[in-house]
Amino acid sequence: MTRAIGLFLASLFLSTIASSSKMSGVTEARWHALNASVNGRLHIAKPFALPCFSRYDNVSLAVDEQACRAIQANYTSPAFRIESFSANMMVEYETCMSTASGCLLDSTDPQGTLATDGTSCDQGDISPYYIDIGLASDIQTAFQFSKETDVPLSIKNSGHDYLGRTRRRDSLGLWTHNLQEISYHPQFVPEQCGGSHRAITVGAGVTFEQVYAFADENDAMFIGGYAQTIGASGGWMMGGGHGVLSPSFGLGVDRVLEIKIVTPDGMLRTANACQNTDLFWALRGGGGGTFGVVIESTHLVEQRIPIQVINMTFTPTDTNLQEYFEILVNTSAQWGSEGWGGHINHSPPGIIYVNPRLSLDEATASMAQLTAFAKLNNGTSVIETLPSWLPFFTQFIVEVEAPVGSPKVLGSRLMPLALFESVEGRSRLVTHLLNQTAERGLPYIPVTTPIAFNYTPGTTSVTPAWRNSLWNLSNGPVWAYNSSVAEIRATLVSLHDFVHDQLTALAPDSGAYMNEGEIYESNHEFAYWGPNYERLLAVKNKYDPDGLLDCWKCVGWKGATHFPCYLTLA
């Protein structure tokens, strides 16, 4: 696309949103002034796949063949998507779901022309403007701009959020991906605090794969999650942050020592156990996009140690699934207390668990019944010692990285230890698992709750359900790039009913992980934060007195009417 057409489209675009948003009141001169005060880091955002389309907002333009080929080739690659402000991992959030309008390719055939032929690319839910954040002052400028113009803000880091909280229609986007500093501290002392810790500081844009490699180079282990490209300092850390070593070493919120953040009142603050302690507590579970824009955070790291790994598979049949689920359900409380974490896999059927506490012999004994089951059911069970976290991550996670680029949502529920401890509870779980398998296929179950971690009560704001749960039961339906509003709604209604009638019914007093909740969770305040919600709301109002930040079902959420691209279920 030539520069002239680009500018023409930009002005056309501004005129189309003029009637419907606060952006209409912002003059060209004001945008230029904003750009100047952020050192030229203000950019116009266009849909990720626009280069493949010959129409944008119903206006013809030339296809950019070269750019399109790169997008097609890497359409399902998280590493490619993370470099673009306009790309999400779950692509429905690039679109406007309520009108099914967007600019998507078919992720099952990105080279196919059916998606682009005769279709006009639409801006969807993507902010027309964003700031590529470089300095704390860029954020202060953005808050001031929003206060003066009423233009809403949105914050995007890696774009992994399952509830689309990186997007808000007609907002000014703040992109933290390029905050890439990383440093190692043999003896980190949080400002104004005593005590020293082995720690790593990461800029908001640093990803797990970066921090895992960096920690390993420093003979340390960073305790984080399963996907390479999630940010270690963004929504993951603020919403909870689980990983397969969390049963022993705690959640992301348990391990963060200090956070540097610009709050919406314009202040650059340091939050830790000794200053801005209310904010520190709120940031340890209250969620991203709510209390300010995080610049960097510092996390406790562990010494590199060997870990035991089990990779067990089997061949499911009509007759062996009940025994399999019984072994898992019967033994999970014991496995939890021994420090095992991992995931129960749907493909290939089996489990991958890790343990940083047991010896190889103890690990083998702990898994004896499951290993015997595998051998009798055309399966395998390999238990081995890996030298540290990074080799495990490289062999078991990087190798099987899930493709992204299709529309997908989740619904999940934390399953309390108590269910696993009574005969009746175990029987209900097994019945549920058989039923869920028949209805929706074998489940994928992360086993990542901090069940064997020595938690200091009151230090974090995640729902206390995290502290006494063992499993997270979930379902993650997908739909097609070109599904209609009615088809999308039907998928979302079915998921909502499943989560409400089946998962929540199993554990009504439990909660859910806010980063992996169901979009239409009926009582999200209780599900995500339990008794902590009122206090979180007070902290939100203290640091964001003008309500400049708002996101879907976040603390202080102002309601669905402010988010017109989420469709209504009924």
Ligand SMILES: Cc1cc2nc3c(=O)[nH]c(=O)nc-3n(C[C@H](O)[C@H](O)[C@H](O)COP(=O)(O)OP(=O)(O)OC[C@H]3O[C@@H](n4cnc5c(N)ncnc54)[C@H](O)[C@@H]3O)c2cc1C
């Ligand atoms: C494939 C996949 C695997 C996953 N695996 C795990 C896992 O193993 N463990 C786990 O706990 N979770 C996992 N998640 C969920 C993940 O934790 C959330 O998607 C999380 O929100 C991602 O945070 P982010 O900052 O990288 O992403 P984003 O989607 O960019 O941001 C998430 C939220 O945080 C806000 N935010 C981001 N950066 C900042 C900032 N600097 N300041 C303030 N607010 C900010 C955004 O506004 C948004 O609300 C997974 C998700 C996917 C898609």
Ligand SMILES: *[C@@H]1O[C@H](CO)[C@@H](O)[C@H](O)[C@H]1NC(C)=O
């Ligand atoms: C902001 O300024 C930079 C540098 O001058 C320029 O490259 C960029 O296009 C400008 N952004 C907008 C939205 O005009």
Ligand SMILES: *[C@@H]1O[C@H](CO)[C@@H](O)[C@H](O)[C@H]1NC(C)=O
């Ligand atoms: C593009 O044209 C279609 C069909 O005429 C119309 O429904 C849609 O609103 C138009 N979109 C824009 C952005 O003008």
Ligand SMILES: *[C@@H]1O[C@H](CO)[C@@H](O)[C@H](O)[C@H]1NC(C)=O
């Ligand atoms: C995109 O995909 C092509 C082909 O697979 C690859 O050669 C290229 O390096 C990728 N580009 C980026 C930026 O990842």
Ligand SMILES: *[C@@H]1O[C@H](CO)[C@@H](O)[C@H](O)[C@H]1NC(C)=O
């Ligand atoms: C699981 O435990 C129940 C008792 O709660 C027992 O009846 C059942 O045989 C056990 N299942 C297996 C496979 O060990």
Ligand SMILES: *[C@@H]1O[C@H](CO)[C@@H](O)[C@H](O)[C@H]1NC(C)=O
């Ligand atoms: C045994 O398992 C292998 C894969 O591990 C599978 O291909 C094969 O079909 C299985 N055989 C039976 C009899 O289930």
Ligand SMILES: *[C@@H]1O[C@H](CO)[C@@H](O)[C@H](O)[C@H]1NC(C)=O
């Ligand atoms: C786990 O075991 C299965 C079955 O032997 C094998 O196919 C798979 O590659 C193993 N996974 C890893 C990451 O080694």
Ligand SMILES: *[C@@H]1O[C@H](CO)[C@@H](O)[C@H](O)[C@H]1NC(C)=O
């Ligand atoms: C089993 O699944 C059916 C739907 O196929 C559902 O109606 C029923 O409530 C489920 N039962 C349990 C115990 O979850």
Ligand SMILES: *[C@@H]1O[C@H](CO)[C@@H](O)[C@H](O)[C@H]1NC(C)=O
């Ligand atoms: C819940 O399950 C989903 C889907 O399998 C997974 O992505 C997520 O990490 C899980 N959450 C927790 C809290 O374990």
Ligand SMILES: *[C@@H]1O[C@H](CO)[C@@H](O)[C@H](O)[C@H]1NC(C)=O
């Ligand atoms: C969606 O696209 C596929 C092919 O890409 C096509 O077969 C199907 O008919 C389309 N569905 C709708 C609702 O347009």
